[in-house]
Amino acid sequence: MASTPLHFEKAPIREAIIAIQVHDLPDSIVEELRKLLQEVQATYPRSRPMSLGQFVGEISPQGTAASAHQKSLGFQFGSADSKQLFQARLNGFSFHRLAPYESWKPFRGEAFKLWGLYRKFVGPVKVVNFSVRYVNDLVVPAPGRLEDYLTVYPQLPHEISQELRNYYMRLDLPLSDEGSGVGTLAITQTLLPSEPGTSSILLDNLFMYAALDVSDDILWKRIDAAQEVKNRVFLAALTPEMRKRIS
Amino acid sequence: MPAIAVSKSMFSGPGYAVSAEIAPSGPSWKILTFFQHRIAEARSTSQFLQIARSYQELRSSLEACAGLEDDWDSYGAAKPARHSIEAADRLLRRLFVELFMPNRVIPSAEGGIALYFNSDNKTAYVEFRNSREVILAMFDDRSDPIIVELTENDADESRALSLIRSYITG
Numbered sequence: 001m002a003s004t005p006l007h008f009e010k011a012p013i014r015e016a017i018i019a020i021q022v023h024d025l026p027d028s029i030v031e032e033l034r035k036l037l038q039e040v041q042a043t044y045p046r047s048r049p050m051s052l053g054q055f056v057g058e059i060s061p062q063g064t065a066a067s068a069h070q071k072s073l074g075f076q077f078g079s080a081d082s083k084q085l086f087q088a089r090l091n092g093f094s095f096h097r098l099a100p101y102e103s104w105k106p107f108r109g110e111a112f113k114l115w116g117l118y119r120k121f122v123g124p125v126k127v128v129n130f131s132v133r134y135v136n137d138l139v140v141p142a143p144g145r146l147e148d149y150l151t152v153y154p155q156l157p158h159e160i161s162q163e164l165r166n167y168y169m170r171l172d173l174p175l176s177d178e179g180s181g182v183g184t185l186a187i188t189q190t191l192l193p194s195e196p197g198t199s200s201i202l203l204d205n206l207f208m209y210a211a212l213d214v215s216d217d218i219l220w221k222r223i224d225a226a227q228e229v230k231n232r233v234f235l236a237a238l239t240p241e242m243r244k245r246i247s
Numbered sequence: 248m249p250a251i252a253v254s255k256s257m258f259s260g261p262g263y264a265v266s267a268e269i270a271p272s273g274p275s276w277k278i279l280t281f282f283q284h285r286i287a288e289a290r291s292t293s294q295f296l297q298i299a300r301s302y303q304e305l306r307s308s309l310e311a312c313a314g315l316e317d318d319w320d321s322y323g324a325a326k327p328a329r330h331s332i333e334a335a336d337r338l339l340r341r342l343f344v345e346l347f348m349p350n351r352v353i354p355s356a357e358g359g360i361a362l363y364f365n366s367d368n369k370t371a372y373v374e375f376r377n378s379r380e381v382i383l384a385m386f387d388d389r390s391d392p393i394i395v396e397l398t399e400n401d402a403d404e405s406r407a408l409s410l411i412r413s414y415i416t417g
Contacts, residue, residue, distance in 0.1 A: 014346070015295035046416075080416050082347070085294065096294050098346050135295045192299055193306065195340060204293070 006104075006231040008246040012203075013101040015135040018111040018223060019094035020211075023126040026090075030072045032121045033088045037075070039117060044077035050089060086114045092128075093118045104227050112220060119216070127219055129183075131208040132226045134234065137192060138242060142199035149242040150201070152187065166191045175207065179225030183209035185233065205233055295346065302343045308352040309335055312360055325358035328377040334399045335360040335375050341404065347412055366415045373407050375399065383407050385414045 037047050050073040058065045074089035086095045095111035119125065138149060146153040146164070154169050156162055168190045175183040186206040194200040207226050211219055235243070312335075315326045335352065339362070342348055349362040359376035371385040381399055386392035395410065397403035 015293055017293065019292070081412075082416060087292075094292060096292075098294060133293070135293050137295075193302055193343065202296075202299075204296075 006235070008243075010246045011101060012136040012138050012246055013134055014099050014137045015133075016097045016101050016107055017094055017131070017133040017135075018108070019092065019133070020115065020130045020219070021092040021128045023128060024091050025122055025125065027071060029090055029122050030074060032123075033074050033090075036077065036088055036117060036121055039121075040077055040114075044079055044084075044086070046078035046080065046082070046085075048076050050074050050076055050087065084110070086111075088118050088121070108223070108227070115216075126213050127211050129208060130211050130219060130223060130226075131206055132223060132230055133204070133206045134230060136203040136205070136234075138201040138203055138238075138246075139194065139198050140201060140242070140245070142194070142197060144199065146201075147239070149239055149245075150189075150203075150237060151239055152237050153189070164191070175209070175229065177225065177229050180207075180222050180229055181209050181211065181225075183207060183226075187233075187237070203234075203237060205230060205237075207233075298343070298346050298348055301348045302339070305339055305349065305352045306336075309339065309360070312352065312354045315354055319354060320356055322356065324354070324356045325377055327354055327358070327360045330379065330399070331359040331375040331377055334381070335362060338362065338373065338375075338404055338407070341408065345408070347408075364411055364415050369415055371411045371414055373397075373411065381407070383410060385411070 052071050052073045054069045056067050056069075073091070074087060076085060076087045078085040083098045083100075084096070087093065093115055095107075095114055097107050097110075101107065140149045143163075152171070154164075154167055169188070171185075171187045173185045173187070175185050186204075186208070188202065188204040188206075190202045192200040192202050207230050209222060209226060211222060214222070238246075309332065312327050313329075313332045317326050318324065319326060339349075339352070350365045351363040353361055353363065355361045355374050355376065357374070357376055358378070359374055361372050361374040364371040368389070369385070369387045371383070374382045374384075376382065379399060381397040381403060383395040383397055384392055393414075395407075397407055
């Protein structure tokens with residue numbers, strides 16, 4: 001069932017990400033990923049290589065040993081204005097849209113198109129999991145009460161100070177919805193740097209789902225279904241006052 | 248009230264268990280581990296959070312500049328004036344809103360604060376001098392430097408931002 005698109009005039013989304021992890025591809029595929037640059041040059045002219053560095057140190061009664069290892073992981077491609085980028089890696093793919101975020105349809109459409117290109121260059125892949133992530137920055141007046149804006153927040157007993165200089169809260173919750181499947185929702189909140197007289201609350205919702213060896217068709221149906229879950233969770237986390245502030 | 252979810256096999260009697268204190272086995276633990284590893288990887292990939300961290304580091308650099316004394320470079324440079332710090336702070340905040348961050352914030356030997364932007368072979372900086380002059384410079388290894396003189400007002404701030412962005416990302 002198609003849901004009504006969620007739209008706020010002053011949407012607090014600072015970044016939206018669709019990521020798909022795959023079983024590690026052979027190192028030789030990096031050369032195939034390099035060819036993507038030609039294909040996307042017009043819309044993603046900025047590219048940089050990504051590498052994985054590993055440093056291992058060992059201290060034992062017999063002595064010390066250290067080794068370093070670095071390998072190419074893939075490439076990150078960015079639009080000229082740096083608002084849109086994607087990563088094509090040996091272990092997966094991700095598409096990032098930074099603010100201003102328009103809506104799910106173009107965001108999902110671009111991610112789908114780029115995933116198709118990635119698949120074209122790397123060949124067969126085995127999907128491990130996918131995630132849909134929305135990083136929100138809720139700007140509220142300060143001083144103020146969290147409960148006026150959020151329905152999910154840390155509760156403190158009255159015997160201790162109610163004044164938060166900052167906080168970091170992360171909740172890992174099970175997800176099991178028809179359509180998107182079994183997964184985990186990681187909600188992270190903390191206070192970000194803010195303008196005087198305001199507080200910026202980070203509301204980082206990461207919806208991650210297992211998707212072992214699923215086909216592309218099923219994968220994207222499940223990603224679409226995850227979008228409805230993320231809308232539901234986002235709305236539920238805001239008070240009517242907060243919804244009004246971003247409308 | 249939120250409840251802590253644990254797998255049924257771990258649950259024994261009323262109350263709740265904190266899963267970190269238990270070393271459970273079986274499929275639910277495997278599922279948990281599967282997601283924990285991948286969430287840790289995914290969390291490090293947000294571009295916005297990297298920008299937010301960079302912003303915090305640059306604010307710290309600016310605070311350090313604000314604490315300098317005269318002759319901080321031992322060559323007689325004046326400490327950055329309060330209005331130079333405030334102008335740089337204003338621009339930094341605006342850059343954070345626009346998700347376009349400089350690479351460095353440093354004190355100027357001319358007296359003031361400079362914000363540096365680097366991309367490939369291009370460099371741009373905007374310098375808020377104690378004299379209230381604002382100098383924008385853009386240069387690379389292929390062409391002559393472009394120097395623009397501005398003031399500390401909002402219109403010039405917007406112009407500086409627009410010029411730097413198009414130069415660095417162009």
